[in-house]
Amino acid sequence: MDKLPAHNPDSNMGDYNAACRDFRWEEVLKNFEFSSTGRVNAAHEAVDRHVKTMGDRIALRFLDDEEEETYTFQELSLASNRFANLLLELGVNKKDRVFIFMPRSLELYIAFFGILKVGAIPVPLFEAFMREGLLDRMGDCDPVAVVTHESLKERIPRDEVETLESVIVVGGTEENEIGFDEIKTKDSSFEPVWLDLDDPLLIHYTSGSTGKPKGVLHAQRAIIGHYQTGKWILDLNKDDNYWCTADPGWVTGTSYGIFAPLLNGVGTIIRQGRFTAERWYETIERAKVTVWYTAPTALRLLMGEKEDTASKFDLSSLRYILSVGEPLNPEVIRWALKVYKQPIHDTWWMTETGMIMISNYPSMPIKPGSMGKPFPGVEAAIIDDNGKELGVNEVGNLALKKGWPSMMKEIWKREEKFKEYFIFDPWFISGDSAYIDEDGYFHFHGRVDDVINTAGERVGPFEVESRLVEHPRIVEAAVIGKPDPVRGEIIKAFVVVRGVIEDREALCRELIEFVKGGLAAHSAPREIEFIDTLPKTRSGKIMQRVLKARELGYDLGDLSGAGEGV
Numbered sequence: 020m021d022k023l024p025a026h027n028p029d030s031n032m033g034d035y036n037a038a039c040r041d042f043r044w045e046e047v048l049k050n051f052e053f054s055s056t057g058r059v060n061a062a063h064e065a066v067d068r069h070v071k072t073m074g075d076r077i078a079l080r081f082l083d084d085e086e087e088e089t090y091t092f093q094e095l096s097l098a099s100n101r102f103a104n105l106l107l108e109l110g111v112n113k114k115d116r117v118f119i120f121m122p123r124s125l126e127l128y129i130a131f132f133g134i135l136k137v138g139a140i141p142v143p144l145f146e147a148f149m150r151e152g153l154l155d156r157m158g159d160c161d162p163v164a165v166v167t168h169e170s171l172k173e174r175i176p177r178d179e180v181e182t183l184e185s186v187i188v189v190g191g192t193e194e195n196e197i198g199f200d201e202i203k204t205k206d207s208s209f210e211p212v213w214l215d216l217d218d219p220l221l222i223h224y225t226s227g228s229t230g231k232p233k234g235v236l237h238a239q240r241a242i243i244g245h246y247q248t249g250k251w252i253l254d255l256n257k258d259d260n261y262w263c264t265a266d267p268g269w270v271t272g273t274s275y276g277i278f279a280p281l282l283n284g285v286g287t288i289i290r291q292g293r294f295t296a297e298r299w300y301e302t303i304e305r306a307k308v309t310v311w312y313t314a315p316t317a318l319r320l321l322m323g324e325k326e327d328t329a330s331k332f333d334l335s336s337l338r339y340i341l342s343v344g345e346p347l348n349p350e351v352i353r354w355a356l357k358v359y360k361q362p363i364h365d366t367w368w369m370t371e372t373g374m375i376m377i378s379n380y381p382s383m384p385i386k387p388g389s390m391g392k393p394f395p396g397v398e399a400a401i402i403d404d405n406g407k408e409l410g411v412n413e414v415g416n417l418a419l420k421k422g423w424p425s426m427m428k429e430i431w432k433r434e435e436k437f438k439e440y441f442i443f444d445p446w447f448i449s450g451d452s453a454y455i456d457e458d459g460y461f462h463f464h465g466r467v468d469d470v471i472n473t474a475g476e477r478v479g480p481f482e483v484e485s486r487l488v489e490h491p492r493i494v495e496a497a498v499i500g501k502p503d504p505v506r507g508e509i510i511k512a513f514v515v516v517r518g519v520i521e522d523r524e525a526l527c528r529e530l531i532e533f534v535k536g537g538l539a540a541h542s543a544p545r546e547i548e549f550i551d552t553l554p555k556t557r558s559g560k561i562m563q564r565v566l567k568a569r570e571l572g573y574d575l576g577d578l579s580g581a582g583e584g585v
């Protein structure tokens with residue numbers, strides 16, 4: 020497909036090249052109160068400071084199948100003050116970790132800002148995680164408190180996390196738990212704990228190709244990037260009805276479901292419930308969504324619906340659509356032009372980068388299949404395995420030059436993991452491969468490691484393999500991402516089992532349930548193959564690459580390190 024004309028030349032950013040030429044991060048700082056006061060707290064910048072000028076504007080708009088409930092900036096400010104006071108009484112201090120393990124709800128956002136106000140570090144976790152998934156993450160960063168819901172609290176490994184003192188529950192409470200409703204009895208005034216730009220903001224757990232999930236710690240300064248990308252990439256204006264479909268358990272749900280809109284004084288729509296085409300389209304119609312930030316898998320699922328599903332709803336409010344998390348096929352853009360009468364704008368970034376780094380801007384022509392161009396002030400390049408910059412159309416490591424405000428501050432307690440990203444300092448190595456075409460547009464090529472991207476969610480093979488081998492029938496397991504037309508990749512497991520298999524299908528089902536029940540539904544394999552031995556290096560490391568090559572019928576390439584089983 021050829022280049023598409025710019026979707027909206029009159030967007031906030033205006034001309035891309037001019038924006039790049041004149042851009043200075045120092046200028047962006049002027050939009051924050053801390054630039055004059057010298058005191059930083061992300062909750063103050065995102066919520067409290069708006070109370071004076073637009074306290075009665077809607078900050079949160081929560082919808083479920085039947086109802087709708089809203090919170091103005093003022094209401095959110097007061098409720099999170101109450102929550103902060105509750106935390107203080109519980110002895111939660113600056114830099115303490117507080118997990119948020121909740122379904123999407125207004126309470127989740129109130130807790131999030133309350134935690135920020137006491138200077139503690141929120142660790143939002145997707146509600147699908149089960150006991151072991153929680154234990155891996157809680158055991159890593161030692162939280163003092165968790166905010167949860169009665170439907171999820173059973174999964175919290177209270178006995179095994181020694182630091183965990185307070186369990187705050189929305190809904191029914193039992194002994195040793197604190198009811199969320201207690202905030203009603205707390206004072207609604209609170210002076211935020213003032214911090215520095217480099218102090219912690221939050222932690223998101225994400226997966227690498229080896230080892231357990233890592234805690235990506237962001238600093239308060241991240242909000243500088245959230246603000247500016249919200250303004251220029253999401254193109255947010257005060258009257259927009261903005262819906263980011265990501266859950267706050269993932270980085271998109273916080274950076275762009277919370278910070279970017281609220282920092283810009285724009286409300287954020289929260290939709291409860293699982294994905295169905297009807298539910299999503301109904302949300303757009305009911306909330307008159309103007310700007311919609313979503314993911315390719317969701318769009319591909321919508322594309323797979325019957326032709327007339329979209330036409331049953333009034334989607335005419337939509338003025339701008341973006342996606343993130345996986346490659347966006349040109350086919351999806353073509354379909355969107357037909358059904359939504361507009362293209363989808365692809366954006367590229369990672370948990371570690373904290374903000375969108377490469378994107379298609381409303382004022383820039385889209386090349387379908389390309390992720391777009393670097394954000395002004397961001398330097399991106401393709402470098403080879405020796406750190407040398409590559410030229411036009413050469414595939415290599417997608418790298419970003421250190422110095423953008425939202426870059427992670429550290430990997431929790433694992434300095435060596437952090438350093439692995441900077442082997443070619445000052446370049447941050449993303450782990451993705453890509454190339455730049457003759458017009459300066461970036462194109463995604465693949466992952467360089469074994470990280471799996473299923474429906475836009477990052478899954479580390481190690482975590483799934485570890486869970487599988489806990490099953491009494493499993494001797495060894497290896498997990499790969501297998502290409503899938505809808506989900507990008509699905510998880511496929513190769514397992515060596517003990518004893519005779521009598522009923523393959525039943526055992527497959529049992530293993531899938533075993534991963535779902537222990538770890539998380541999105542981490543469970545969709546396919547399982549029984550195998551006699553796994554390919555390994557001479558030192559005994561499983562070679563997922565070999566299994567993947569075999570699965571896809573590729574040339575096995577250089578396997579000189581290989582030992583038995585190849």
Ligand code: WTA
Pocket residue numbers: 225270271342343344345346347365366367368369370371390449450451463465466472475476477
């Ligand atoms: C992948 C999500 C292709 C990529 C915000 C990256 C993409 C990983 C795109 C980060 C895109 C993200 N096109 N691939 N537009 N955006 N990815 O940390 O492999 O959950 O490294 O952050 O998703 O996933 P994460």
